[in-house]
Amino acid sequence: MEYVNPLTGFRVDGRRPNEMRQLKGEVGVVARADGSALFEMGNTRVIAAVYGPREVQNKGQQVNSKDALVRCEYRMADFSTGDRRRKPKGDRRSTEISLVIRQTMEASILTHLMPRSQIDIFVQVLQADGGTRAACINAATLALADAGIPMRDIVTSCSAGYLCSTPLLDLNYIEDSAGGPDVTVGFLTKMDKVTLLQMDAKLPMDTFETVMDLAIEGCKAIANYIREVLLENTRRLECQRG
Amino acid sequence: MVGLSEGEKHFIRGGIAQDLRTDGRRRLQFRAISVETGVIPQANGSARVRLGATEVIATVKDIVQIEVDPAAAAEINAKLTVAVQIEVVVVMRGDDDGEETRKRQRWGEERGCGDDGRGRDEPCGRLSWGNQAFFILIKGKFPFLLIVAQLQHPCLRVEVLKNFLLSSVLHCKDAYSVVKVGQVCWDLYIDGLVVSSDGNLLDALAGAIKVALSDTGIPKVNVSLSATTDEEPEVDVSDEEFLQFDTSSVPVIVTLTKVGKHYIVDATSEEESQMSSAVSVSVNRHGQICGLTKRGGAGLDPSVIFDMISVAKHVSRQFISVLDSEILAAEAAG
Numbered sequence: 001m002e003y004v005n006p007l008t009g010f011r012v013d014g015r016r017p018n019e020m021r022q023l024k025g026e027v028g029v030v031a032r033a034d035g036s037a038l039f040e041m042g043n044t045r046v047i048a049a050v051y052g053p054r055e056v057q058n059k060g061q062q063v064n065s066k067d068a069l070v071r072c073e074y075r076m077a078d079f080s081t082g083d084r085r086r087k088p089k090g091d092r093r094s095t096e097i098s099l100v101i102r103q104t105m106e107a108s109i110l111t112h113l114m115p116r117s118q119i120d121i122f123v124q125v126l127q128a129d130g131g132t133r134a135a136c137i138n139a140a141t142l143a144l145a146d147a148g149i150p151m152r153d154i155v156t157s158c159s160a161g162y163l164c165s166t167p168l169l170d171l172n173y174i175e176d177s178a179g180g181p182d183v184t185v186g187f188l189t190k191m192d193k194v195t196l197l198q199m200d201a202k203l204p205m206d207t208f209e210t211v212m213d214l215a216i217e218g219c220k221a222i223a224n225y226i227r228e229v230l231l232e233n234t235r236r237l238e239c240q241r242g
Numbered sequence: 243m244v245g246l247s248e249g250e251k252h253f254i255r256g257g258i259a260q261d262l263r264t265d266g267r268r269r270l271q272f273r274a275i276s277v278e279t280g281v282i283p284q285a286n287g288s289a290r291v292r293l294g295a296t297e298v299i300a301t302v303k304d305i306v307q308i309e310v311d312p313a314a315a316a317e318i319n320a321k322l323t324v325a326v327q328i329e330v331v332v333v334m335r336g337d338d339d340g341e342e343t344r345k346r347q348r349w350g351e352e353r354g355c356g357d358d359g360r361g362r363d364e365p366c367g368r369l370s371w372g373n374q375a376f377f378i379l380i381k382g383k384f385p386f387l388l389i390v391a392q393l394q395h396p397c398l399r400v401e402v403l404k405n406f407l408l409s410s411v412l413h414c415k416d417a418y419s420v421v422k423v424g425q426v427c428w429d430l431y432i433d434g435l436v437v438s439s440d441g442n443l444l445d446a447l448a449g450a451i452k453v454a455l456s457d458t459g460i461p462k463v464n465v466s467l468s469a470t471t472d473e474e475p476e477v478d479v480s481d482e483e484f485l486q487f488d489t490s491s492v493p494v495i496v497t498l499t500k501v502g503k504h505y506i507v508d509a510t511s512e513e514e515s516q517m518s519s520a521v522s523v524s525v526n527r528h529g530q531i532c533g534l535t536k537r538g539g540a541g542l543d544p545s546v547i548f549d550m551i552s553v554a555k556h557v558s559r560q561f562i563s564v565l566d567s568e569i570l571a572a573e574a575a576g
Contacts, residue, residue, distance in 0.1 A: 079288075127284055
């Protein structure tokens with residue numbers, strides 16, 4: 001199958017190779033959470049809810065009493081995929097993604113400021129169309145910021161791939177399942193640091209570099225967008241206060 | 243679960259006794275309802291219902307099934323599977339037993355798979371009410387559980403939802419008989435997702451399912467049988483023509499929560515924590531009772547139950563009219 005049209009250079013969904021899907025972020029969507037956000041990348045749509053910092057519920061999980069304990073739970077809704085299928089909770093894929101999100105967020109949260117406390121991040125995929133991992137991290141960042149949890153930097157994530165000898169930014173489901181490499185990068189924009197890097201397929205070294213650079217560019221664009229959403233939200237709050 | 247001081251508890255109870263609740267509502271007044279349809283484009287029908295801070299999403303997905311055995315096909319006119327799962331997003335703050343809940347969630351998924359519904363005898367003693375809701379609704383995804391008369395068991399709460407849904411299936415049968423040609427029938431999956439939980443989940447979920455069903459378009463199916471009977475019939479699923487469910491007689495659920503001497507509708511989770519018992523009644527447009535359940539520890543005088551039913555009937559009329567007008571508004575907007 002042709003993922004990039006050789007004549008026009010457009011991808012299956014009409015995007016250019018280095019074009020991202022439409023982003024949408026909304027803050028404060030879950031009424032009873034301390035912080036929450038909805039994040040959309042094209043048809044991928046996720047909700048993140050943050051509870052905390054609060055008292056550690058299970059003391060056994062607390063490894064270090066000087067740092068806050070960050071927990072993350074990732075879950076896909078049954079109706080999120082094209083075919084409705086039952087995925088048991090706690091399957092390996094979601095356990096892995098929970099871990100990935102947790103580690104990425106932990107890298108940016110200033111955990112030493114909140115000793116003996118716990119922060120819970122719940123991420124729920126409403127629609128899956130490729131790049132759920134990246135969308136979840138972006139949603140979690142927004143939700144953490146909404147909850148007012150101190151962070152080093154805004155951490156964003158974006159995926160990139162390499163199909164038909166073209167580096168492609170922000171893969172959708174069709175491109176994701178094409179079997180090519182899928183590089184997901186988590187990036188701290190201001191500090192210029194990579195906190196997450198995952199790839200499942202082989203790729204020559206020099207190509208990998210271009211693909212990763214492309215993903216980092218995507219992360220930077222998302223960071224700009226997230227900053228705008230947060231500023232907009234702050235402005236709104238300011239107006240509400242009068 | 244809900245951490246309340248003695249003073250707060252007293253305030254809530256006193257407010258209910260004086261017909262002025264903490265959020266300024268009267269006893270039989272609902273919170274502001276907002277309804278949105280088509281929130282999940284990938285589903286055939288979907289709806290989001292907000293009742294104050296409670297927010298639920300219901301989706302309807304249908305999958306065409308080709309039954310090879312004609313006898314079985316005749317029997318299975320339409321299967322309806324309800325999968326209600328309370329998602330992680332609702333884990334509330336101050337949930338003192340988070341790990342326990344999660345364990346039970348898993349347990350519910352693993353053990354509930356058996357169609358005998360065993361494991362229901364597991365005592366829920368350590369769980370507070372909110373967690374029970376958690377646990378029960380997770381089990382609700384196995385709709386055809388055996389009905390065991392365990393009146394004291396909170397699991398019966400599932401039955402209301404099931405009855406409610408079954409009655410809506412009975413209603414939809416006409417639509418199915420149009421769709422079903424030869425050996426083809428539909429599997430209909432209804433998923434409920436709780437985004438934010440602030441009490442009265444059952445009413446909100448039922449309302450969301452009703453709206454989601456009204457939003458559902460079942461594609462029209464044409465089956466052309468080839469001359470030789472051995473070959474599989476050709477099934478043509480239309481992209482343009484849809485059949486709509488007529489949900490006007492699908493019931494809604496009204497839960498009356500008894501706090502002290504009085505009962506209230508649409509309780510928040512703080513109010514639910516103070517309840518002695520609650521009665522959920524599913525009522526259709528004609529005021530007929532389609533399902534009924536009682537939960538909570540305290541007993542109720544039979545005359546009080548009858549009183550509650552008639553009040554629920556009365557309240558449901560308003561609730562249905564609000565939902566209907568929201569459905570119409572959503573249709574007009576969409």
